[in-house]
Amino acid sequence: MASSTPKHHVSSMRKRLSTPYARQLSASFKSPVMKSNKETPKQTSILTLEEMQEQISLLEERNQELDMEIELLQSQGFRIEELxxxxxxxxxxxxxxxxxxxxxxxxxxxxxxxVKELHERYGLTMDD
Structure with a gap:
């Protein structure tokens, strides 16, 4: 025996679907995880020789700064082996x-x- 939907139920459903909320619900879902075509990353441009040399220079400077920091820490008694x-x-x-x-x-x-009350009861800070 096939069941059929009562006509009064169908008409009330149509009325509900005409509300503004129903239109919002029936709109296509856009996941925040998926990126639209507009949000695709830009193509990286090819660097000029001067730009590459500038980046290399900046990286070499940063490398020297880090080497100096390492030397300073080692002079203060820090050892890499303890890390x-x-x-x-x-x-x-x-x-x-x-x-x-x-x-x-x-x-x-x-x-x-x-949990906050228990922290207070036992004298614990929220950082503990």
């Missing part, structure tokens, strides 16, 4: 902090409070 250790410790700290925030979130949920 990975510090990075690892920062990762470990962030993992512990994330776990603590999860626990606070669960406690807040069980207690019917907000």
């Amino acid at each position: 990975q250790w510090h990075i690892d410790k920062l990762h470990e700290y962030n993992e512990i902090k994330d776990a603590a925030q999860c626990v606070l979130g669960q406690l807040a949920s069980l207690d019917g409070a907000t």
Whole structure:
């Protein structure tokens, strides 16, 4: 048995589709992720020899500045070998902090409070 749509339902639907909101909803959807043809990146122009030499000069200057910064840091006792250790410790700290925030979130949920209230209750700053 084939079902048919009642006529009064169809007419009321047409009335709803004629509202300004329905027209907006039925308009074509434009995803913010997809770029329109107008937003395509511009073609890069070919650099002149002078422009390339200027860029090379700027990059060489920046390289010298960075070398001087490295020398300064090394003269202050910093060692490149220690860098990975510090990075690892920062990762470990962030993992512990994330776990603590999860626990606070669960406690807040069980207690019917907000995480901010628990921070205040336990004397924690929002930076902790």
